[in-house]
Amino acid sequence: MTKRILCWFRRDLRLDDNTALLAAYAAAEEVVPVFIFDDAILSRPDTGAVRVAFLLESLRNLDENLRARGSRLLLRRGRPEHVLAQLVTETAASAVYFNRDVEPFALARDARVRAHLEGRCAVEGFDDGGLTAPEAVRTKAGTPYTVFTPYRQAVLAQPIPRPRLAPAMLRTPADVPSDPWPSLKDLGFATSVSPPPGGETSAQARLQGFIQNGLARYATERDVLSADGTSRLSPYLRFGCLSPRRAYWAAREAVPEGSPGMESWIAELIWRDFYRQILFHFPYVETGAFRRAYDDLAWENNASWFDLWCQGKTGFPIVDAAMRQLLTTGWMHNRARMIVASFLTKDLLIDWRWGERHFMKHLVDGDLAANNGGWQWAASTGTDAQPYFRIFNPTAQGKKFDPTGAYVRQYVPELRAVPDRWIHEPSRMPPDVQRAFRCVIGVDYPAPLVDHGRQRAKALTMFGRFASPEKRPGR
Ligand SMILES: Cc1cc2nc3c(=O)[nH]c(=O)nc-3n(C[C@H](O)[C@H](O)[C@H](O)COP(=O)(O)OP(=O)(O)OC[C@H]3O[C@@H](n4cnc5c(N)ncnc54)[C@H](O)[C@@H]3O)c2cc1C
CATH class of the missing domain: 3.40.50.620 (HUPs)
Structure with missing residues (x-):
């Protein structure tokens, strides 16, 4: 037979x-x-x-x-x-x-x-699904890594398997019936957002394009919000249209050893593996903080603030641009993800799980391990996370990572005519300037939803309670 x-x-x-x-x-x-x-x-x-x-x-x-x-x-x-x-x-x-x-x-x-x-x-x-199996990389004590840098070093010390080519021919019995191809509607969905072209063929083309044109610039351009400075391979890696080992070796072999673009891009592929193994070894992170003490944080959870954050109407241009990029394209730049996640948790004092769910609903690359890891990093509840006292100032982040305001103008049309000087803080425009550039604050564009300095102080108090010796995270 x-x-x-x-x-x-x-x-x-x-x-x-x-x-x-x-x-x-x-x-x-x-x-x-x-x-x-x-x-x-x-x-x-x-x-x-x-x-x-x-x-x-x-x-x-x-x-x-x-x-x-x-x-x-x-x-x-x-x-x-x-x-x-x-x-x-x-x-x-x-x-x-x-x-x-x-x-x-x-x-x-x-x-x-x-x-x-x-x-x-x-x-x-x-x-x-990864460069290495989730159980394969362990500390000398045999425990899973929970800090990224030594994990990365341990991964790089292992032989990463070389990718293998697809079988040239495959025999499949002709008489096994398939269901008809469903449409999006048949599956119960509808969207006006056009995702990038799906599938392995597009993944390979995008990988080649990035290796040839993007990798060398990656270290310097990956944080520039308006640049096409990252690979945008995340949905392909999410659905396995691209082998992570193919991506790794393509980068490794394209440029000389030690090239900053290559090293830093490979570090991102390793972040992906890092969060995969965190989810595998600590599955409770799906619903709770990695540092369990932080499950008791007293989030304020203001529902109308959350809605304004989701819609990109907070009055903070960089946050609004990012949230609208998500809604209109299904993707968001990594730096922008960090900014809006910090803003939700540390300026609006809203539970990171609310933001995580919104991201999952709208991201074309939405992936439990990476999304949960990213949110817990930004909320300071996670493994190797941003320390809770490092709170992004959204205006300063905007000025630094979108210096010309091109990203804000792309996604927030109300601000297109605003001069560079005020693009990241339009509420500071004098009233006659607001009128001259047809951007009256409170009418054409919202006033800032919160005072960053005041919210920052509240966040420090909220988190600080858990940093005292008797309530140290990870109890
Ligand atoms: C709050 C938050 C939520 C996030 N949610 C997701 C998510 O649901 N799905 C997802 O794939 N990534 C997520 N990320 C990680 C990162 O933002 C995206 O992987 C990246 O923006 C995808 O763009 P790119 O393909 O151009 O990345 P590149 O910079 O070209 O990186 C190459 C690949 O490395 C992986 N990668 C890069 N950064 C990370 C990271 N920090 N963590 C894990 N993997 C990474 C991705 O697979 C990416 O495609 C999240 C980050 C944050 C801060």
Whole structure:
């Protein structure tokens, strides 16, 4: 009998350097690639339309690339354990292969799948989503790293696997039916935001473009908000349209050892792994502070302030530009993410989890490990986080990272005519200047929602209670 293996794609939507797919190809005569639409994910309140749109396009591209190799992608909808059991019966497959995930939801789902398929076929999970497996990098004491710099050094001391090419041809049985391709609407979503083109083909093109034109400038331009100074590969890494090992080696081999752009970009790829292993080893961070004492912080949680923050109407131009970039494009610059997260938690004194949820709903790259890590870093509740007494001044951040105001003007049209001198603090324009430039504060553009100095003092008091010896974080 022909040996068949089901290859269950989840967030590894590519053929290049796909560990489970290559293992299935090596072990079986026929491979059955399948993607399952899971209503438990589609119905989650933080599953955003822009991410589902990107997913659909990535699946289309995966199917095209499989067809070019003599195969195709089967689509099914339902509970994965039931769908896979049904497919095992239909195809007489001897095994289900997939790439492991680190999210608590995925780990529980995969445990259910294993239990359900026991006795029917083999089930094998592979490490694929990072530069290294989440358990692979440990301190000398055998514990997971919770501080980034030594973690980075430990990763760099390990051999990072070289990426492997996709199988040239794949045999897939012709008689296994697929569900029809759903539209975004069929899946219950609609959006006016256009995500970047999904899929492995676009990921490879973007990687090549960045390596040729962006990597050398990365160290100097990555924090300039108006520059196209970063790779914008995050949605592709999020859905596995790009292998992190392919990205790592492409950068490593493109420029001489020690090049600042390359070193700093690779450090970002390692941040991604760092937060993956944090989520894997400390799954409680999904709902609470890494430093557990901070679960008792007395957030003020003013709901109308939160709405204004979400809409980009706080009266702080850099914050408003960033929040509108998120709503209109589904992506936000990393520096801007840090600024708005600091502003929400330390100026508005709103629980970081509120901001985390809003980001998850709207980001095309929304990813539990990186998003949670970024929010807990900014809120000072996380591992190796920004110390609580370092509070960004949003106006100073705007002047430093958007010196010409180009980023603010791109996303906040009310401020387009405001002269450079006032672009980051338009409320300081004298009334006649406001009228002259058609930006009357309180009419055309909001007055600042809060006084930064006063809120900063409140935040220091709020956090300071937990920094005293008897209430030190990490109790
Ligand atoms: C509050 C907050 C929330 C965030 N939420 C997410 C999220 O949901 N999904 C997400 O992928 N990133 C998140 N980040 C990290 C970072 O902002 C994005 O990865 C980055 O902006 C993506 O742009 P890029 O692809 O051009 O990055 P580049 O600068 O080109 O970096 C290359 C890759 O490294 C990874 N990376 C870069 N910075 C980080 C980081 N700090 N943590 C983890 N991985 C990183 C990403 O995969 C990125 O694509 C968040 C950061 C903060 C401060």
